[in-house]
Amino acid sequence: MLWFCLLLACANARWNKVPYRNTNPYNVWHSHRKSQVSQDIVRSNQIAVFSPLMNFDTDADPVSESRYRWIARVVHSRTSTIPHVCTASCISERIFVTAAACVSRLKVSYTTVIYQYDRIPVIAFVIPANGSRQGFDDIGFIVVDTDGPRNWDTILMFDTTNRTDNEFRWFSNIFDTDTIEHKVIGYSVPKVLSKISEIDKQYHLTELPVVVNLDLCPSILPFKETASAYRVPCYMSCALREFHAGKSVCKNYHGVEGGALFNIETNKLLGVATWGANSQALPVGFAVPNSENFFRNYACARRIRDNGEPLPLAGHYQSLCSN
DSSP states (O other): OOOOEEEETTTTTTOEEEOTTTTTTTOOOSSSSOOOGGGEEEEEEEEEOOOOOOEEEEEEEETTTTTTTEEEESSSSSOOSSSEEEEEEETTTTEEEEEHHHHHHSGGGGEEETTTTTEEEEEEEEEEEEEEEEGGGGGEEEEEEOOOOOOOOOOOBBBSOOOSSSSSSHHHHHOOOOOOEEEHHHHHHHHGTTTTTTGGOOEEEEEEEEEEESSSSHHHOOOGGGGGGOOEEESSOHHHHHHHOOOOGGEEEOOTTOOOOTTTTTTEEEEEEEEEOOOOHHHHHHHOSSSHHHHOOOOOHHHHHOOOOOOOOOHHHOOOOOO
16 A cells, blocks of 8 residues: 655645545645555454543643753744644754644644744644544654754654554563653643633643553553553553552643653653543553654655745645655
């Protein structure tokens, strides 16, 4: 099966457009390529529901942006800091990664990335055309405009192994410990303020030490009839045995769309937060940047960044990545 990159409308293009979804509040559009549900989200003939994250935390620690200079905010405005939509991480010059579900509901012409206190316009999004169910395993790319000379602080990515199967056996072979070796970081509001209007929310950068494990979600999430479908990479503030023992640390939570999950020792990006149950402190799922989709779309994002066309015509960016 061929794999393609799906490019959302660039700021200067005049595309033939079809609605992405009728209920989308941002009136987003995408190209004509049709998404296909891949085999890795159907497990034991059970279909799981992967809910979007609501960008709140419970007892996470505030942290200075100067400590993580590669972190960024994505806002759906060219002039304001609202609405804040998700967190992003800079992995290369002018290229950021976040949850694909975040950028799939935005318009390029309205979107900016706030990076190191500067606002940078976006020129293109890249997301998988044949993505996973509700984007649980999908990483989106944001390509920003050039704004003159700058030092691009970036985070290195997980590079221990590429994927060898669709059931995450490769993941369980590496991450089979209950010790805290990772942190998740992103822009959030305290849970007690998560229900107030968006215009009144003040997002701050927060972090939380977490356990990474393949057994967290199927063992803890309250969907026993489809538990095996949730055997995917997840993180939580405590180990499974601590959760069953009722430890108070398990009440801590960090559920931020696009949140960056990184290894404390290597400082490498292990994953991007993509989904979770938002009603209480439960595990959060993330996508690991080592899939075939990820590498193909990363190559596409680099072609767009390196393209020298100042005012691309309709379809130009797609032509860079059609193969």
